[in-house]
Amino acid sequence: MRRWLTILVALLVAACAATPPRPAAAPPPARSATELTEGWQFRFDDALTPEAALALPDSEWQAVTLPHTWNRLGEYRIGRTGATDNRQGKGWYRLRLDGRTLPAGKRHVIEFDAVGNIADLWVNGRHVGRHAGAWSRFRFDLTGYLDPAAANVLLLRADNSAPAPGSSTADVIPLDGDFFIHGGPYRGVRLLHVAPSHIALGDHGSAGVFATPVVESDGSGRLDVRVELEGIAAGQSLVATLRDAEGRSIGEATRPVAAGRRGLEFSIDVPAPHRWDGRADPYLYRLDTRLADADGTLDAVSVPVGFRTIRFDPEQGFFLNGRHLPLHGVSRHQDYLGKGWALTRADHERDMALIAEMGANTVRFAHYQHAPDWYELADRYGMIVWSEIPFVNKISFGAATASPDLVANARTQLQELIRQNYNHPSVVTWGVGNEVDLDVALGRLDPKADARPLLRELNALAHAEDPTRPTVMADCCEATHETLTPDARPVQPPLTGITDLVGYNRYYGWYYGKPADLGPHLDRMHARYPAVPLSVSEYGAGGALTQHVADPASHKINAGGRPHPEEYQSWLHEQSWPQLRDRPYLWATWIWNMFDFASKVRQEGDATDINDKGLVTYDRKVKKDAFFYYKAQWSNAPVVHITGRRWRDRTDAKTAIKVYSNAPRVALTLNGASLGDIACADRICTFPDATLAPGENVVTARADFPSGPVRDEVRWTLAAP
Template sequence: MYQHINKILIIVAVALLAACNQKVDNPRQVESFNKGWKFFLGDTADASKVSFNDADWRALNLPHDWSIEGEFSKDNPSTTEGGALPTGIGWYRKTFKVDSVPQNQKYYIDFDGVFCNSEVWLNGHYLGKRPFGYITFRYDMTPYLNFEDKENVMAVRVDNDAQPASRWYTGSGIYRNVWMVTINQVHVDHWGTYITTPKVSDEAAIVNLEVKIKNNQNAAQQLKVKTELYDQNNQVVAQDEKSVSCKDSLCSIAYDFTVNHPVLWSIENPYMYTAVTSVYNKKELIDQYETPFGIRYFEFDSAKGFFLNGQPLKIHGVNQHHDLGALGAAVNTRAMERQLEILKGMGCNAIRMAHNPPAQELLDLCDQMGFLVIDESFDEWKKTKAKKGYHLYWDEWHVRDLQDMILRDRNHPSIIAWSIGNEIREQFDTTGISITRELAGIVKELDKTRPVTSALTEQDPKKNNIYQSGALDLISFNYKHKEYLDFPKNYPGQKMLASENMSALSTRGHYDMPSDSMRIWPSAYNAPLVGANDDYTVSAYDHVYAYWGATHEDTWNVVKNNDFISGMFIWSGFDYLGEPIPYPWPARSSYLGIIDLAGFPKDAYYLYQSEWTDKTMLHIFPHWNWEKGQDIDVWAYYNNADEVELFLNGKSLGTRKKEDGKFHVMWRVPFEPGTLKAVSRTDGQVVLEKEIHTAGEPYKVELIADREVINADGTDLSFITVKIMDKDGNMIPDADQLVHFDIEGNGFIAGVDNGYQASLEPFKANYRKAFNGMCLLIVQATEEAGDIKITATTDGLKNGVLTLKSK
């Protein structure tokens, strides 16, 4: 598993020997503060006081999202669409001891994210408040800590009661990681390093490092600061040492390193280096700080698009909200890694963080797995989108929140642009000019190496005040793909990115005929759905989209064939909780993803796999269980071939080739049971063959784990696909049996799902109905190694049994 290397500061002993001529321990201690909390859902008086009795509160570990544990209700107004999971007010308390005896040390508590309006107390002392639920923040605990084996009590109040606070699901609680940092009074400041690579070639790279030293002593400090750059083999590739007299509370040091024959960070080879900065007072090591980084260069060109390391690269991106399906907003590194693996499999190479700062672990994974990132700060400024949204805190907090996002994230090589807003309403108000200039100025003070952008909906340059500010380096547009063709004329010399596209709708495994009739759902704001389905499903052919959007094929055709468009970001990669367009309640999650909420790809996934990867593939759909004689539209996505021939029960139905602007081929076939077979060919030679069979009666439950060996660390996950199968091994395409799960051994159920957007079953349960033949079981390891036996049962069918190993 990829590691959160920004926090777990691992120094190789051999490297330290070479650097310091002695074996030393890092005086900076970063420890997880996730275990041993107690939780109470609801508001309660005096819970911030040390004397408060929390004996009957629930014990749990963080990260934690209490909303995902609740039941869906139309009365929960936690998104602007209505009908969601509960929010409210919650309290967390932790009693702990500090083992170390204070010796010229500082003690900090770092919260990676709390949603929202968090207030923190330590031993009854108020540490502060942070309204923004997506931001990382720190408090100094030193003045209020008890030592000498005395207990400490930390209390956190989380107020997510004022609703709707968002247009999508936010989660509630301390939903990201918490860390305790023990450090010398003189140390590298919080987010105190900044790495840039101003000159890069295959022969050599200049690596510039700025280090800020925090001096909490009342006297000047004579320091020696040494930095070594390590490659992935833990070999020192450059080093330098400087002396500094730190007279003030903050002092700075700058280095210019030369790395010969650097390995450049890229999509295909996301190579990471690490800068290790050691601070000495005389000969004593008083702090050591790691900064992972990559060496790469990029540019956006107004005519030719995006270039990475001098090579043209079309950005194949998706937008991602932060929820993890059945796990809610609670951060889990493996769950995020799985999402990225699935996206990588379809050829995705970029993520737009919609529409707020992401978890640090997600950025680490993008660095390590080779994804480009658009890091986005705000979904609203002063003008309202959600009644209780961020606009309420704008005046007091937007400067600090934006600064903290840039400072935290600016060393990630994956990030290629800063987005200061999404579909901001100040586009249509002259206040958009001054606010855009202010925000861009804040970004440029902290990082001049990346362009500033904002996702715009108004494409007329004369009407868009955010563009009129002149502060944007990169023009990003959401939707209206046909107007992109006018961009070079309307915005001469400007650089362009399609930041949000499609809003194409689908439900996995559901198909409405005919597939060549377009359905615009809704056709206008608040318009009724013509031809809506009683079961709240949407056809999975690429022929349904919202009125502001378009089909996948039409949009990709424009982006693919115009070099000035640097790339696009599909709305969205995965279905997400909230915004259940096009249906009202009981629909409760989006239909907009290429992949459903459970992580099962929809058919559009294979369109992009055929276009965005070199992996030879052939995908035919739909399933082959219909009424006899019914006309069924059969689609095929394919690549690395000239044509596809379709056979039904051995009889050829003809050969098809893609037409200009189309990325699929189609046959209209009267249904008869049996075998549907597709054969792709190049120059008459067979490339691939795929078959779909008419499924028989349900016979058994099948369990397929994404990983059968997981780590016994209390957080690792195995995602288990559950299928209802006939005796010949065919999935039943309309199966909806209720499946019960029993777990024995060193694991437990973390969540269940089936990807159906109108399912009101709870995510935290030991059962789930199959939807269109499938559902999902998520198993989480305990901290004890051993076997985890899973049994899946449903009435009248053969049980599914699977054993995982936890190590």
């Protein structure tokens, strides 16, 4: 019996030895995130208190999914309907969060990509923090507020009250602007779970990693890196790996980090960096940064890196990597018909694809910090970016200078803009203001009001935050009166020269003057400021799809009302672009605007609450004729586009047929009969005197390209006599 017991024990020992030991539980990821999209409740209520909001039953709330805004603004009709929701005030959002689902041993930091306009957050009835400004990312550490063993209630108040003396937004930029500030958490929200030792999350919403690519004159490169840290303990180190577009390591640096240290700086040599070269070759590296100890990675962050050089010359314009690159593009607002500001990644992708289709190589991110997706797309598409803060139109409600609280808010929003977007190679300049002299120029503010002190302060701050990029501002009004009244005295102090670069928002032929005044005005400004690189940051005209004229050159427009004929918009761009193109001292030009957008002050064209200067409609469904004018000018893709296609019902038999094309000639037919091959002068091909027949008429245009023929067709109906 004892013998059998001995054998059994031996077999059991052998079996245990043959069985591999059970692996230890895998540690949680170095940094993880819980997207907070579902389960939110919403209520718009100016009178609600946090205590009352917590006590309200579920039946008093509306279930919503984030991103969310309660605002919907803009209709292609005369007058508002129930589709419009332009309420401004306080919207409340409530979310229940089970603390038992939170990973143990981590700090829990909530991250809002943006909330319009002032955000206050409570957790379990305790106020966590406030953020003022509708476009910046911000974070709150909730670790000490959350109960890890029970249900938690998050309460967010989003306040987009109209700025006015004494209002909650009286000291939050912007105080004014031709765009509507949507309320709510309209971008992503998530809960970040990080180790107690981590790459900093409390630095103005930044990544905590700042990578500065340097390209030497001999073509060699270096990446200077600064990392902000939090909660560092003994025995930890930082490992930074620079990877190429295929993910291969091309350089690494490892540095020990002393306990309590909050920052670290080092460099990685790159012998022959592949340049980020705009639309031609937007090559991107990635810098992977890890904080580690003896047991492995504690935290990790990855940021984009683009090696490139930029230069702005007051006579020759913009240079990228030593090569002259004329910049032509558009400005863009972030809203969409029926969605407001609550856009998806797909919405951003579609917008950037449309801009690229037209042949633009630059985008002005007006008039505020745009979504993280938008910066990433600009990097990937190779767009040159002007990025700016929302210091727009107004400095006060009557005072000569901005209030200290407004100054502090403007400074914070500028720091957030720069630190959150520092690593994007597409960004070449930081904008510190737009049309801040407008109120004075229009006589709405005391002529003694002076935006210059704040502009100078923001200019200095931008240089302190980022010495590698120049500053810029957009001016509305300097010397525009000289075109109309040569002997008139200036109505506001000049702003040109405060920033390194300047952009001029100029609307000759729309709000004032004639289209032909644009070029001579720019020449005068260039002569007045020969050392300042100049650009045209806005130009354009409204275009309504249902309003038409036969002879836009002689049509008297109503810029601030109705109508806004689509043909006039196209004609103004035809007159403006050659003047801009032929002035090489301009470092860039931007059309205002790529898309129609919401504006509470607009009752114009054939729309309500819409600025219709876009080249594409607010719902992105219709590319206006002017879109194809620029596509023919800028794009290498074959273009044949007959204009006036939406003017389907005609009353005059005699009509001109105009085609935008980048072919030398187009063949036209009317109702199957040839009108001949028409030469295209400056990519505009015109048959001046066609005769329509009663009833439906079919016009076709055809051009041959190396890739094959391209054809377009329109149908017009002539009313019977």
